[in-house]
Amino acid sequence: MATEMTPFEQIPLKEYAERAYLDYSMYVVLDRALPFIGDGLKPVQRRILYAMSDLGLSFQAKHRKCAKTVGDVIGNYHPHGDTACYDALVLMAQPFSYRYPLIDGQGNFGSQDNPKSFAAMRYTEAKMTQYAKVLLDELGQGTVEWEANYDGSREEPSWLPSRLPNVLINGTTGIAVGMATDIPPHNVREVVSACIRLLDDPDATTQDLCEHVRGPDFPTAAEIITPRTELLKLYETGNGSVRARAIYTRENGNIVITALPYQVSPTKIMEQIAEQIKAKKLPMVEDLRDEGDHRQPIRILIMPRSNRVDVDELMQHLFATTELEKSYRVNLNMIGLDGRPQVKPLKLMLTEWLTFRTDTVKRRISHRLEKIEKRLHLLEGLLIAFLNLDEVIRIVRTEDEPKPVLIARFALSDAQAEYILETKLRQLARLEEMKIRGEQQELAKEQADLNALLASKTKLKNLIKKELEADAKTYGDDRQSPLVEREVAKALSEADLTPSEPVTIILSEKGWARAAKGHDIDAAQLSYREGDRFLAGARGRSNQQAVFLDSTGRAYACAAHTLPSARGQGEPLTGRFDPPSGARFLAAIAGEESSALVLATSAGYGFVTKLESLVSRHRAGKQVLTVPEGSTVIEPVIVPGAVSSALIAAATSDGHLLVFPLSELPELDKGKGNKIINLPASKREAGAGMLTIAVFQPNQELVVVAGGRITRLKGGDLDAYRGTRAQRGGLLPRGLQRVDRLEIVG
Secondary structure, three states: OOOOOOOOOOOOHHHHHHHHHHHHHHHHHHHHHOOEOOOOOOHHHHHHHHHHHHOOOOOOOOOEEHHHHHHHHHHHHOOOOHHHHHHHHHHOOOOOOOOOOOEEEEOOOOOOOOOOOOOOOOOOEEEEOHHHHHHHOOOOOOOOOEEEOOOOOOEEEOOOOOOOOHHHHOOEEEEOOOOEEEEOOOOHHHHHHHHHHHHHOOOOOHHHHOOOOOOOOOOOOOEEOOOHHHHHHHHHHOEEEEEEEOEEEEEOOEEEEEEOOOOOOHHHHHHHHHHHHHOOOOOOEEEEEEOOOOOOOOOEEEEEOOOOOOHHHHHHHHHHHOOOEEEEEEEOEEEOOOOOEEEOOHHHHHHHHHHHHHHHHHHHHHHHHHHHHHHHHHHHHHHHHHHOHHHHHHHHHHOOOHHHHHHHHHOOOHHHHHHHHHOOHHHHHHOOHHHHHHHHHHHHHHHHHHHHHHHOHHHHHHHHHHHHHHHHHHHOOOOOOOEOOOOOOOOOOHHHHOOOOEEEEEEEOOOEEEEEEOOOOOHHHOOOOOOOOEEEEEEEEOOOEEEEEEOOOEEEEEEHHHOOEOOOOOEEHHHOOOOOOOOOEEEEEEEOOOOEEEEEEOOOEEEEEEHHHHOOOOOOOEEOEOOOOOOOEEEEEEOOOOOOOOEEEEEEOOOEEEEEEHHHOOEOOOEOOEEOOOOOHHHHHOOOOEEEEEEEOOOOEEEEEEOOEEEEEOHHHHHHHEOOOOOOOEEOOOOOOOOOEEEEEO
């Protein structure tokens, strides 16, 4: 017997995948990740609160095991994992996560240090907070639409009739498919004040509303340092960022951090600072302690190394390098009244929420009117029964079917007749006409008032304002996050963080470099590799840059404290830098980056520059000095004192010495420079060139060293060699013409 085949549909895989992913995306966006503008809740949060309401867990009730609540939620309304459901419940109970918690937890619900450290749901208990009344109080008053739960066995509300714009007050975060939401919490009083302003003046601008909503209000005392202009732009567009900064005080010379930015863990801050101390990037900090306890959860003590440490400068560095200062993304994305996700600026958000609230109040009033009309109708029939009590009793006693007889005899409706028949005889006996008529009058008056409310936009608006003000008075509090405009913190430079100690930079002929502590170092007597020896040295400090100049005029820089100790033989500079092929390292320089120095070549050219012009972060260095063909680089000279008063002395290999004001030499960033001393063509062809230079102040002494002979020149002794830039200079005495070096004394 042939087996009957089940019919199936054949569709292209591409079409199936697109449809399936689109369905999944819409589910995630609408039913999981984004909040609804009306109540500010995601479906799982709404179902938790409704299930707790069903269980009678109001703020006046006793706490009940969270396992019971989670079981009801996932069993009746939310067929997902219990862990995800419990996580959502815990989040709504954490006062450090929610500005106005919706759930009152009893037991371990985590801490700011570790929000995920909460106990299992079998150990914890919970009930709703008083603030949750804002969301649930009007639930049974015809204010919401109901829909079947996942298995059709019961109904659940499509939204909750929130009396406050909870979407802005508590905020939320969520990641959907292709979109996300990051809504920071705000202060109840500020938000309500903005709503009332918008009710009174629908044309109010975002700037007007920001007079009330001054900025987010996180559940922490950390400062919000974002400028007001940026906050205004954020609320005008619905996108932006907010920056929060920890608060610190000074106690007995120590720094005490008393408040951290939202969702920042004290343990993480301790780790971040400790890592810097371990890496010797915080030499001004001696010790670090976490002194927080249950009474004061946030208390981090930082002990400076001395009272000379600039505390504000240190904290600026810590703000920039740790989460003591944190930026929060703001994306006011939510499901609107049209059922679609949209990033809503502040005015649009509040306007749309007021539309939601107005519709909710109208539904509530209409629901009450309907109940009043039904009650008046029943009272009308009851009054007829009271006035004809004997006849009603006779009909009930004698007729097999009294209901149709009552309807026919007294022109009653089916509901009225049913109500009369359900009324107990002893209650009928006690009924008094005045009581019935009194209730009718009260209900009629209430009916008229409610109809007047629905007919008048002004009265309806005033009712909404009155209710908003009452809720703001009940649930409002002072702002927790102070608004203080400050500049974004900047980290200290590596030089600022390095101890300033005297060091001597030592360069060998084969290009090996090292740094020795102190300035009284006899570099020539240090040990060198075989075939190598001392070439050049420079005195500086450990927090300065060490600059090296090669034979092509390129400059290379590195932090002096990173060079190896002089106890060893150093390291080759070719391991740090990439000089051109065939280039040799010839000179070392160290000092303040603002220091002036003279760069020159044996061709007799040079210029004044700043040390900072030689500093480069690239391994290939930077070209600063143009070296003419056939010439070499002369060891650079740091200018002692002011350039304007300094003198420069230049000596040539044929025994000429020229002294002239350094101000005649141009100040450049790079290049060949100008002629310092004149070298006749015949002398250049014979191999003559400028050997060395020296820079000194007029009160200092110039010492010319030539082999074993020296001569000291000062004041009038220099007259024979004075001149202007680019002159030939004076010829040194016989025996001093083979100059080795020029030294400065004084």
